[in-house]
Amino acid sequence: MKNTKTINIIGLVGFPSVKNGDDLAELINRTAQKQGVPIEDGDILVVAQKIVSKAEGRVFQLKNVDPSKKAKEIAKTTLKHPSFVELVLQASQRIVKVSSDTFIVEDNNGIICINAGIDKSNIKGDDSYALLPRNIDDSARQIRQKIMEATGKNVAVIISDTYSRPFRKGQVEYAIGIAGINPFRDYRGKEDLYSYVLKVKNIAIVDEIAAAAELVIGQGSEGIPVAIVKNLNSAELTEKCATKDLFISKQEDLFKGTL
């Protein structure tokens, strides 16, 4: 191959099962080394939310959760277990929608999502559910910091999770925590092929990277919770970044009133 532009998305297979208290940076480093995938300057590490939650002890058993009166009320409408509703409420700052089909909230991280992102896939125990990390950007920063200290390389970290979207069937992966990467590739004010100045284009590149990584990470029994994205030169690695830059207020949302 000559004169091509190629991005490689490498899934780390044989990743060890993650337990409460595990050092994810160390596990990622070790697994990458074992597989002969050296971590290099500019690499973007995409880490599935579930292992971050596990490492941070964010797994709860419903039998240990005491549902509030409010949770019991909502459970009647959502047809979900009152203790599950209680977990969602504790992880949320605002209820967006309660129906027999769905329970949509703005979670404590500011993400509008179903069930505050709480689910039980890939969690051991019939009664066990994983909550999102408490501060997902912090989680990403810690992993990034440790990997940079261990390797001496400048990397970015994206923590990803799977989300349903309005208007379209099926789910895609979003970035829910970031460290070391500009969430956008902003073309506004730049020129296109014919010197026309672009006005709107501002690509949410971290969401696209999360989606790309999901293609190797998967959802089920693949057992690949981390992917390394290499040669992605169009991403800007920067200290100054926050996932909340991706959030939009209802007032600003062009789709306001359409659903």
Place this chain on the structure above:
Amino acid sequence: MKNTKTINIIGLVGFPSVKNGDDLAELINRTAQKQGVPIEDGDILVVAQKIVSKAEGRVFQLKNVDPSKKAKEIAKTTLKHPSFVELVLQASQRIVKVSSDTFIVEDNNGIICINAGIDKSNIKGDDSYALLPRNIDDSARQIRQKIMEATGKNVAVIISDTYSRPFRKGQVEYAIGIAGINPFRDYRGKEDLYSYVLKVKNIAIVDEIAAAAELVIGQGSEGIPVAIVKNLNSAELTEKCATKDLFISKQEDLFKGTL
């Protein structure tokens, strides 16, 4: 590298400028060969909508468009050119929202989007705008058919475009036309790491592939309108597929009433 799972996303650089009537399959084949990127069984070709529109003569000059009375009325609210509004109306089956900030429609292909996907980036001429292809799945099928005939390889084709989304800032790439690929990777009924049967997970894999390809295709003056995705074993190549399977009715949409 041993025991890894790696996907490669290869951007075709040096792609010729596309004109009305061009045979895209032939251009893709030739450019791939010239770059030493052989098209192989299982490859997924992601083609930016703009070159499909150009090849199909879907570029219009506003000065040649006669705005209807309805277009003139709407133009007063949207603050857009009446002839631009007319193009959007002709490309749409339903108006979703008209405001001074935005003009959202359900286009003739069934996509809910701003301005029916019509824009002027990477289109020659100050007054020229590109409409989406008339039947985008048909366009994808034609490209796929010709590439398969020329190469003897089984490939899939995704035509992609950039979309704004509710709830999140910035745009990401979506699949707007598909051929030869199941739009979903459906985990419902399958088991996770701990034999728990997944109930909801149904990944819109073609949207994730479009997003992944955008990472090399870009938006501005990159001049890379096609990417080849290799080694994506988790995609199911199948004749039976349609982009409309990704659409959801307002009644079914879990986010109904949230915006």
